[in-house]
Amino acid sequence: MMSAPTFGLWYDFRNPQQYAQPIGPLYRETLDQIVWAEQLGFGSVWLSEHHFAPDDYASSPLIVAAAIGARTTTMQIATNIVVAALHNPIRLAEDANALSLLTDGRFDLGVGLGYNEREFTSFGRVRNQRPSLLEDAIAIIRTAWSGSDEGYQGKRLSMPPVKVTPMAEKTPRMPIGAVAPAGIERAARLGDGVITLSNASFDTYLDALVANGRPLEDGNIYASQWVVLAEDPEKEWSRIGENVLYQVNKYIEWGSFEGSGVADHFDAPDDLLDFGIYQLWDAPKAVDELVSLARRYPQVRDYHFWAQFPGETVESGSARIQYIADNVIPQVTSQLTSEPALA
16 A cells, blocks of 8 residues: 655745734744644644845744644654755754654754855855755764764865764654755755655656666655645635745745746736746645655655745634645545555
């Protein structure tokens, strides 16, 4: 029998000025929402990172992860993603170990390249050195998690001959977020899976696994879904489309979609649909799409959706969460677990 992917929620805690809410309650109500979502059957939560954002984009995902871990019991907690180049990788390894210990192994450290020039400059890093910074950081974290005291000397970063303690009882997984083919190849080569922004990337990842001599069955795909999922998705889009437009245009402004073919700016919410960067699904469409993907790609471990878009209230996002829990998760899970896996 097939196993079904988990369903997750993705958070950035944005609070744009034009929609501003009191930010303390936003954090606390979101934590309450995550606890509630676990009770509804969501199996993962994903936390993003940015710095110096005028819209208060979350800058401390590991602190938030600890708070979530203290109030949940089964949910996998992961970053999507930590920009490893902006951190001391030894501290990342230590903090991830602590989170794993606190959560009984429920924490995964998703890392990625990053793209925002201001962040790199402000943290004393050089943006065009991103690939080597990330690969050195990954190597240092792996060295720390191995229990070795041999140290590491990389192109940009190094680790002295010290042994990191305490060790996690369950070593966190380290999936790598990627958009471009080179990043997906890096995830296949160095990661415990890939965090994708597009389902069209799955084949690129599987090809890269083969090219790097890794078995396909060892692949792990954590699939971010750029979808608005509601009973009447067109009506929902008319209500929140401007929030989604803000989200995408900010990502473009910061450099997120560099090299992906995405336009420099979108003028209206429907332009996002026409381009294909977002899709509108109701539950029957979601079940068909997600079951089909999981059958074709048994490496898919998780589907996750934005819980709220910038400026939405927690209550607003909760309506979609309830809809997914009632109408999508049980149906996808039932269909995938009641039939033999395809050869």
